[in-house]
Structure formats: structure tokens, C-alpha cells
Amino acid sequence: MTPEIIELQPLDLALAGGLIIVLAALARAGRLGVARSLLIAAARTVVQLLLVGLVLETLFANATLYWVALMGSVMLLVAGREVMARQKRRFTGFWGFGLGTAAMFLSSFSVAVLALVALVQPEPWYQPQYAIPLLGMLLGNTMNGVALAVDRLTDGAWQQRDVIETRLALGEPWNVAVEQVRRDAMRSGMIPMINAMAAAGIVSLPGMMTGQILAGAPPLEAVKYQVLIMLLITVGTGFGTLAAVWLAARRLFDERERLRLDRLT
Amino acid sequence: MGTEAGLIVDDLRCVVATWPRLAVPPGGCATLAGPSGSGKSRLLRAIADLDPHEGEAYLDGTPRAAFAGHTWRQAVIYLPADGAWWAERVGDHLAAIEPDTLATLGFDTDVADWSVRRLSTGERSRLGLARAVALRPRVLLLDEPTANLDDATTEAVERVVQARREAGLAAVWVTHDPAQARRLEAQPFTLHDGTAREAQL
Numbered sequence: 001m002t003p004e005i006i007e008l009q010p011l012d013l014a015l016a017g018g019l020i021i022v023l024a025a026l027a028r029a030g031r032l033g034v035a036r037s038l039l040i041a042a043a044r045t046v047v048q049l050l051l052v053g054l055v056l057e058t059l060f061a062n063a064t065l066y067w068v069a070l071m072g073s074v075m076l077l078v079a080g081r082e083v084m085a086r087q088k089r090r091f092t093g094f095w096g097f098g099l100g101t102a103a104m105f106l107s108s109f110s111v112a113v114l115a116l117v118a119l120v121q122p123e124p125w126y127q128p129q130y131a132i133p134l135l136g137m138l139l140g141n142t143m144n145g146v147a148l149a150v151d152r153l154t155d156g157a158w159q160q161r162d163v164i165e166t167r168l169a170l171g172e173p174w175n176v177a178v179e180q181v182r183r184d185a186m187r188s189g190m191i192p193m194i195n196a197m198a199a200a201g202i203v204s205l206p207g208m209m210t211g212q213i214l215a216g217a218p219p220l221e222a223v224k225y226q227v228l229i230m231l232l233i234t235v236g237t238g239f240g241t242l243a244a245v246w247l248a249a250r251r252l253f254d255e256r257e258r259l260r261l262d263r264l265t
Numbered sequence: 266m267g268t269e270a271g272l273i274v275d276d277l278r279c280v281v282a283t284w285p286r287l288a289v290p291p292g293g294c295a296t297l298a299g300p301s302g303s304g305k306s307r308l309l310r311a312i313a314d315l316d317p318h319e320g321e322a323y324l325d326g327t328p329r330a331a332f333a334g335h336t337w338r339q340a341v342i343y344l345p346a347d348g349a350w351w352a353e354r355v356g357d358h359l360a361a362i363e364p365d366t367l368a369t370l371g372f373d374t375d376v377a378d379w380s381v382r383r384l385s386t387g388e389r390s391r392l393g394l395a396r397a398v399a400l401r402p403r404v405l406l407l408d409e410p411t412a413n414l415d416d417a418t419t420e421a422v423e424r425v426v427q428a429r430r431e432a433g434l435a436a437v438w439v440t441h442d443p444a445q446a447r448r449l450e451a452q453p454f455t456l457h458d459g460t461a462r463e464a465q466l
Contacts, residue, residue: 162349169313169348170400171339180351256314257334 005215017042059128068126072109072135079104079143086147089154089264091251096265099247100146107240108138115232134229137208141193141233142240149189149241150248154264156181157252164259174253182249189241193234200230270325271435272312272341272404277320279304279311284320284461287454289404289435294426296438296446298464299456305439306345308461309406312437313343324403342402346409348393350381355392360399369425370395371418386413394422404435411440423448 020042028035059067080101090096112135116122122130157164160181167177175182200206208229212222254260274287282304289295299305311318314329314337322329322341329337352358356377364374370391384392390413397405405426411419423445426436440446446453455464 160349160351163351165315166345166349167351168335169315169338169343169345170397171335171342171402173333173335254317255334258315258317260317 013046017046056128056132059132063124063126063128065124065126068128068131071128071132072112075135075139076101076105076108079139083143083147083150087151087154089158091154091248092263092265095251095263099251100143100150100244103146103240103244103247104139104142106243107236107238108135108142111232111236111239112138115228119228133208134232137229138233138236142237144192145189145237145241146244148192149185149245152188153181153185153245153248154252156184157259158261158264161259161261168257168259174257174259175249177259178249178252182245185245185248186241189245190238193237197230197234200226206230272437273323273326274312275321275323277308277311277318277322279307279316279318282308282456282459282461284308284312284454287437287461289437289452291403291433291435292430294430294436294438294449294451295454296440296449296451297454297456297461298439298441298443298446299461303456304459305456306408308456309343309408309437309439313338313341313406315343339400340402341404341406342397342400343406344393344397344408344410346412347386347389348396350384350389353380355379355381355384358392358396360396363395363399366395366398366425366428369428370421387415387418390414391418391422394425398425398429398434402434404437405429407436407438409439409441411445419445 020038024035024038027033027038055071059071080097083100083104084090084097087096091099112131113125115134116125116131120130120134125131157178164177164181168174196204196206206226206229209222209226212225213219251263252260269288269290271288271290271293274284276286277284287295297305297308307316310316311320312322314322314334324332324337324340332340350358354377356362358381359377362374362377367374367376372392372395376392381389390410394407394410407426411422414422426434426438427449430436436449436451438445438449438451443453453464454461
């Protein structure tokens with residue numbers, strides 16, 4: 001029933017890669033300054049995806065919970081590092097890495113496990129063909145939300161330190177004094193997902209659905225999966241952002257409710 | 266230690282300065298003078314518990330540690346020289362519109378509808394005082410509130426604080442002006458070599 005996937009030849013990839021080189025050459029000729037980073041990023045995509053393809057081949061051949069959990073942990077740690085790297089002002093010490101990582105662990109892992117055990121129900125529940133892509137999509141989007149929100153929060157607190165300090169001096173509790181900054185941060189983290197849901201199917205065909213259709217799945221089957229995934233991603237991103245903003249805002253103040261910008265680098 | 270009414274400060278040490286002992290009864294006033302950059306603001310901020318520091322403070326005999334951070338600061342308000350304004354209208358910042366206070370400071374009650382963007386430095390400074398006293402603190406820590414003001418407005422600011430003192434407010438006032446300390450009938454302190462000591466005028 002399912003039509004065979006049209007297998008891509010190395011030549012097809014080489015042609016697409018050639019277009020990137022043409023683009024880079026044009027950018028260079030026009031002194032637009034993105035040529036170098038474009039080429040590096042393209043090269044990274046090729047190498048990283050090839051490597052992960054090899055890893056997944058191995059993982060699918062050895063589908064034990066142990067290996068799946070190990071893969072998930074590596075993905076989480078890399079996402080945590082990425083969140084930290086995207087901060088203009090990060091927290092000093094363990095918190096710089098731990099805050100985003102903890103928030104992503106709480107939300108992405110619980111949503112992924114919930115989806116596998118209760119909704120998709122593959123046999124066994126940790127079957128890597130389902131678990132790894134699902135966790136990957138959750139982590140990728142949660143990472144964006146958490147990184148944007150925490151960056152907005154810490155930078156906002158820095159920019160608005162006079163307002164926060166004045167409000168504290170007038171006897172407001174810390175969570176009231178930081179309210180506006182926290183709201184902006186939450187918004188920054190959630191807006192990309194809300195926009196993606198609002199535009200889904202009209203402006204853009206989501207990547208996973210496109211992939212399934214290209215691979216020969218019936219469109220409505222692909223749509224059902226995509227809806228499930230988008231809702232789960234939004235839930236994951238939302239809870240992750242919520243946790244990160246709460247933890248980060250708490251960390252900006254000490255036990256005497258003083259603003260502690262010295263905890264940022 | 267510290268059964269007296271009012272504000273007691275006991276061996277307060279921040280990074281650059283210390284205040285070994287300060288006792289301001291309800292209605293009382295202390296002034297603090299010293300070269301700029303010597304840590305006067307830091308000491309006031311430490312009393313309000315806005316910065317990490319060492320030492321203890323008491324309000325009516327209750328140690329500060331018994332208060333949550335914000336409940337202490339509701340009672341002991343630090344008034345910076347030029348505090349921030351975050352909402353659109355002046356009135357959004359005022360806990361209560363007090364016509365007498367506003368009139369003394371030279372404002373009509375319609376000041377509540379003014380946009381904070383239009384305020385001059387002097388207006389911000391006077392309205393900052395109105396904003397702080399509207400919260401009815403027990404202690405007010407004033408950080409050079411009259412530095413940007415002319416004689417007439419300085420006198421208005423003093424009158425507002427004096428009126429509140431009659432109602433039991435304790436004030437600690439950073440000022441460079443010895444005449445102001447005399448007018449306020451305050452215990453004058455001078456910050457010298459990082460230590461605040463009671464001085465003779």
C-alpha cells in the first residue's frame with residue numbers, strides 16, 4: 001500500500017550543496033558578511049546529521065531502555081549547553097547551566113514519557129523510532145523557548161534594575177517588583193510556538209508532517225501525528241518556559257528579597 | 266538590645282562604611298553627612314536591607330530578621346535621590362492621593378493624571394517624596410532629597426517630612442548642609458574614614 005520512498009542519490013545532495021556554495025559566493029561578492037558562517041553552518045548540518053544517522057542506525061539495532069536513556073541524556077545536556085551559550089547575561093556558577101537544563105528535563109522528559117506511555121503507546125514504550133524523534137522535537141522547541149525567556153528575563157532585570165530597586169525600596173514583594181519583566185520573558189518564550197500553531201497548515205506545512213507525506217504516509221495520518229506533536233511541543237515549551245522563568249526570577253532575588261544582579265555574569 | 270521604640274541600628278557594616286550605632290525614636294531625625302562616594306547611600310540601603318551587608322537593625326524592638334524582606338521595607342522606606350517611575354501616569358504610582366502633602370510640594374491633585382515622561386528632575390524628586398509618604402512608613406531614609414531643589418522647594422520638602430514626624434515618623438536624612446541639620450533639629454552624624462559618628466555642629 002505504502003509507496004516506496006524515492007531514494008536520494010549522493011548527486012542530489014551534492015546539487016543542493018552546490019546551491020549553498022553559489023549563495024555563499026554571491027554573499028561574499030556583495031560583502032554581506034554571512035558567507036563564512038553560512039558555509040560553516042551548512043557543513044555542520046551535513047556532518048552532524050550524518051553522524052546522528054549512524055547513531056540512530058546503531059540505536060535502532062540495539063533498542064534497549066539503557067541506550068535510549070543515554071541518548072536522551074546526551075541530547076538534554078547539549079540542549080542545556082546551548083541554552084547557556086545563548087544568554088547575554090548568564091547566571092554564575094552551576095545555575096548558568098543547571099537552570100535551563102532542569103527546566104527542560106522537567107518538561108520535555110515528562111511530556112515525552114507521557115506521550116509514549118499514554119498516547120502513542122509503541123511496543124515497548126521506549127522504542128527508539130518513536131522516543132528519540134519525539135524527544136528531539138520537544139527538546140528543540142523547549143530549548144528555544146527557555147533560551148529566549150531566560151535571556152529576556154535576565155537582560156530585562158538588568159535594563160530595568162532601577163525600576164525593580166525602586167519598587168523594592170517602596171516595600172513591594174520581589175515577585176511584584178519583577179512582574180513586568182517576568183511577563184515579557186514568558187511572552188518571549190511562548191510566542192514562537194503560539195505563532196507556529198496559528199500559521200500551521202496555512203502559511204507553512206510543518207516539517208514532520210511534510211516528512212511523513214514525503215515518506216509516503218497518507219496525509220490525514222500525517223496530520224493526526226502533527227497535531228499531536230504540536231500540542232505536545234506547546235505543552236512542553238510552555239511548562240519548560242514557566243519553570244525556567246520561575247526559577248530564574250527566584251534566583252535573581254535572595255532570601256531577603258534583594259535584587260542580586262551580582263549573580264549574573 | 267533594642268527594646269526602645271523607633272529605629273535602632275546596631276553595628277551595620279556594608280562594603281565601604283559602618284554605622285556602629287544609631288537610635289531614632291518615633292518623630293526623631295538623624296542626618297548623615299560625608300564626602301560623596303564615602304558610602305552614605307550604601308548605609309541607607311543597608312538599613313533598608315536592599316544590599317547584602319552585616320549587622321542588625323530593630324524596629325520598635327523587633328529585629329529585622331523577624332520581618333520578611335518586603336514587610337521590613339514597607340515600614341522602613343528608602344527614598345533614592347532619583348527613583349524610577351514605571352507606569353504611564355503619576356497617579357499609578359501613588360498609594361493614596363493626599364491633597365495636603367501634594368499642595369505643600371506645589372502640586373494640584375490633577376498631578377495624578379500627568380504623564381511621568383513630562384516630569385522634570387525636581388518634580389520627580391518631590392513626587393518621589395509624596396509617593397513614599399503615601400505608603401505611611403514608620404521610618405523614612407532620605408537620600409539627598411533636596412540636592413536638586415531650590416530653597417523654596419527644599420523648605421517644602423522639609424515641611425512635609427516635619428509634618429510626618431509629628432505623626433511619629435522617624436527620619437534619617439543624608440544631607441551636605443549643616444543648616445538643614447539644624448533646621449530639622451536632628452542628631453547629626455558624619456561619615457569619616459568609613460565610620461558614621463555623631464558630630465557636633
